[in-house]
Amino acid sequence: MREKVLVYSRFAKSLMQRIGARFELMDAAGKPPQDMFGPDQLSGIRAMITAGGTPLRGEMMDQLPSLGAIVCYGTGYDGVDLAAAAQRSIAVGHSPGANAASVAELAVTLMLAATRRLLVADNYVRSGDWAAAKPSPMMRPQAGIAGRKVGVYGMGEIGRKIAARVAAFEGEVGYFSRSRHEVPYGYFPSLAALADWCSVLVIAVRAGADTHHVVNADILAKLGQDGYLVNIARGSVIDQDALLQALTDKTIAGAGLDVYAKEPYAPDALTALPNVVLTPHIGGHTLESHVAMQDCVIANLESFFAGRPLAYPVR
Template sequence: MRDKVLIYSRFPKALMLRIGERYELMDAAGKPPREIFSAGQLADIRAMITAGGTPLGAGIMDLMPKLGAIVCYGTGYDGVDLAAAAKRNIMVGHSPGANAASVADIAVTLLLAATRRLLVADNYVRSGDWAAAKPSPMMRPQAGMRGRKIGVYGMGEIGRKIAARVASFETEVGYFSRSRHDVPYQYLPSLEALAEWCSVLVIAVRAGPDTHHIVNADILRRLGKDGYVVNISRGSVIDQAALVAALADQTIAGAGLDVYAKEPHAPDVLTAFANVVLTPHVGGHTLESHVAMQDCVMANLAAFFAGRPLAHPVS
C-alpha cells in the first residue's frame, strides 16, 4: 500500500505526475482540506506538499493529528508557521537552490527589459509609430549596462547567481545581506546604503517577518529618480502602495516584477505603468527547475517515510 500525501496548494497535475507514481496523492486543489476530505481521511495523513508562499498555520496542521512532515515545492517556506510546526515536532523541508539559475535568469531579463524599455520599444514597432516616424519621449536613449551600479539585496544562492550574471555586463556589483560573504562584490553596511549606492536594486532576499515591506518609501526615495527596482523574491518584501506612489510621482524610473503582494495580480494602477515590466511569478518555471524541485520533494518524502531526517530540511 502506497503512503498517502496531501497536496495542499494548487499545482498543475503535470507537476505531480512523477510524485504520484510513488505516492497516493490526496489533492485538495488549493481549498481547505476539510472541504474536500473527511476527518477520517485526514486523520491518516503523515506528510503534505505545499507551495512555500501558501499560508499554512496551526489550524490546518491540527486537522492532521499524525502529520509529521511539510514538504515545500520550491525554495521558499515563508507561508509555513514554523513555530507551530516545531511545537508539533513536524519536520519542514524545501528545495534549496533547485530553481536558483532560472530565477536569476528572470531577474536579469526583467532588469534589461525595464532599463532598456523593451516593452515600450516592442509596442513602438507593433503600433506602427516607428514606421510613421512618430516621436516618442519613452524612446529617448537610456543608460546601458556598462558602468551601472547593480545592488543585490540578499546574497544566497539566487543572489550569487544574479550577481555573477550582471557582473558579466561590465557593471559594478554591490550587495547587502545579514552577513558578509566571500564573494568578489562590494559589501554595503545596510539596505539604505545599498539603495543610495546603486542605480538598480535587485531584491533576492528570503521573505519573512523581518523583511516584510522592508523596501518602503524611504528605500525607494534613496534609489532615486534614475533608479529601478527588480523583485524576484516575494511580493511582501516591497510595500506595494509605496512602489505605486514612487512610480506615479517619478521618485524612481521604473520596475521589473515577478512577484506581488497578492497573486495572481489583477490589472490595476500598477499594471498601467509603461515603465514597469511584469511577469506572472515564473522565475522558477522552467523544465530544469521543476525536475530539480521534484527531486528535492521526492528525496524529502523518501527520507521521512523511511524514518530518516529530511534530505533538505528548513534550518
C-alpha cells in the same frame, strides 16, 4: 502499498506526475482539505506537499493529527508557521537552490527589459509609430548595464547567481545581506546604503517578518529618479503602495516585478504604467527547475517515510 501524501496547495497536475508515481497523492486542489476529504481520511495523513508561499498555520496542522512532515515545493517556506510546526514536532523541508538559476535568469531579464524599455520599444514597432517616424520621449537613449551599479539585496543561492550574471554584463555589483560573504562584490552595511549607491536594486532576500515592507518610500527615494527596482523574491518585501507612488511621480525610473503583495495580481494602476515590466511569478518556472524541485520533494518524502531526517530540511 504507497504512502499517502496530501497536496495542500494548487499545482498543475503535470507538476505532480513524477511524485504521484511514487506516492498516493490526495489532491485538495488548493481548497481546505477538510472540504475535500473526511476526518477519517485526513487522520492518517503523515506528510503534505505545499507551495512555500501558501499560508499554513497551526490550526490547519491540527486538522491532520498524524502529520509529521511538511514538504515545500520550491525554495520558499514563508507561508509555513515554523514555530507551530516545531511545537507539533512536524519536520519542514524545501528545495534549496533548485530553481536558483531560473530565478536569476528572470531577474536579469526583468532588469534588461525595464532599463532598456523593451515593452515600450515593442509597442513602438507594433503601433506603427516607428514606421510613421512619430517621436516618443520613452524612446530616448537609456543607460546600459555595462558600468551601471547594480545592488543585490540578499546573497543566498539566487543572489549569487544574479550577481554573477550582472558581472558578466560588465555591471558593478554591490550587495547587502544579514551577513557578509566571501564573494567578489562590494558589501554595504545597510539596505539604505546599498540603495543610495546603486541605480538598479534587485530584491533576492527571503521573505519574513524582518523583511516585510523593508523596501519602503525612504529606500525608493534613495534609489533615485534614474533608479530601477527588480523583485523576484516575495511581494511582501516591498511596500507596493509606496512603489506605485514612486513610479507614478517618477521618484524612480521604472521596475521589473515577478511577485506581488497579492497573487494572482489583477489589473490596476500599477499595470497601466509604461515604465513597469510585469511577469506572473514565473521566476522558477522552467523545465529544469521543476525537475530539480521535484527531485527535492521526492527525496524529502522518501527520507521521511523511511524514518530518516529530511534530505533538505528548513534550517
